[in-house]
Amino acid sequence: MRLEGRIAAVTGAGGGIGGAVAAAFRAEGAIVVEADLKADGLGPDGLVIDVSDPDDARRLTAETVARHGRIDILANVAGTSLRHAFLDVTREDFDRILRVNLYGSFYCAQEAARAMVGQGYGRIINIASISGVRAGAERTAYGISKAGVISLTQQAAHELAPFGITVNAIAPGPVDTELTRVHHTPAARANYRRMIPAARYGLCEEMADAAVFLAGEAAAYVNGVVLPVDGGYLAAGVRED
Numbered sequence: 001m002r003l004e005g006r007i008a009a010v011t012g013a014g015g016g017i018g019g020a021v022a023a024a025f026r027a028e029g030a031i032v033v034e035a036d037l038k039a040d041g042l043g044p045d046g047l048v049i050d051v052s053d054p055d056d057a058r059r060l061t062a063e064t065v066a067r068h069g070r071i072d073i074l075a076n077v078a079g080t081s082l083r084h085a086f087l088d089v090t091r092e093d094f095d096r097i098l099r100v101n102l103y104g105s106f107y108c109a110q111e112a113a114r115a116m117v118g119q120g121y122g123r124i125i126n127i128a129s130i131s132g133v134r135a136g137a138e139r140t141a142y143g144i145s146k147a148g149v150i151s152l153t154q155q156a157a158h159e160l161a162p163f164g165i166t167v168n169a170i171a172p173g174p175v176d177t178e179l180t181r182v183h184h185t186p187a188a189r190a191n192y193r194r195m196i197p198a199a200r201y202g203l204c205e206e207m208a209d210a211a212v213f214l215a216g217e218a219a220a221y222v223n224g225v226v227l228p229v230d231g232g233y234l235a236a237g238v239r240e241d
């Protein structure tokens with residue numbers, strides 16, 4: 001088992017990708033503290049937190065350490081989305097997306113890293129998105145927030161490496177979860193399938209497999225990367241059919 005005895009905290013664990021990450025970490029031998037804004041979808045020991053609240057981010061690390069003595073792995077999976085045209089996005093919506101996706105990831109990473117520094121070991125995995133690398137329709141706030149998550153990953157990787165901490169990101173392509181059920185129209189789904197060389201959406205389990213790799217010893221020398229798990233979307237070029 002690749003994460004035997006490791007202590008992990010997973011945000012967004014009540015959702016599609018976060019739930020799969022928590023399950024995969026457990027299957028590899030880790031003890032997992034699940035956290036989410038919503039209690040349903042969490043196990044009985046789950047923590048209800050709002051990652052955009054710095055006090056809740058502090059509570060996530062404090063509670064994990066209080067229960068299990070340390071925090072070896074943090075997976076920042078919690079995220080939210082809204083679609084809006086660039087010209088129409090309101091300041092409130094822009095603010096909300098940035099607060100959850102970017103500020104929330106930063107708050108949770110900073111709190112976890114403070115504990116990891118004392119341990120001399122840590123793995124932080126952020127969930128970015130292909131939208132943080134390439135623009136798309138009505139993804140202004142979302143794309144900007146995920147580009148910020150990529151920069152957060154690189155900054156933290158640079159500064160935390162001397163403490164035995166690695167910080168990496170996964171950039172998922174489209175995955176069929178609650179998030180995309182709400183925001184992907186039938187036309188958007190058809191366009192994605194056309195543009196993705198694998199010609200399909202990804203699975204939550206495929207994102208979780210990448211998180212297990214980045215959390216394990218096999219990735220000890222992998223730091224500051226953004227790993228696309230996107231069926232080839234970011235690499236793809238012109239088609240001839």
Ligand SMILES: NC(=O)c1ccc[n+]([C@@H]2O[C@H](COP(=O)([O-])OP(=O)(O)OC[C@H]3O[C@@H](n4cnc5c(N)ncnc54)[C@H](O)[C@@H]3O)[C@@H](O)[C@H]2O)c1
Pocket residue numbers: 011012013014015016017018035036037038041049050051052077078079080100104127128129130171172173174175176177178179180
């Ligand atoms: N589904 C996709 O196609 C896709 C693609 C790229 C990136 N992502 C990213 O993957 C992550 C997981 O998304 P998902 O597709 O599993 O969606 P999801 O809606 O199933 O899960 C997201 C979870 O985050 C939780 N959450 C939202 N705001 C929160 C907050 N303030 N504090 C704590 N928890 C909060 C939600 O309650 C939910 O359980 C997100 O960061 C999302 O941006 C998803």
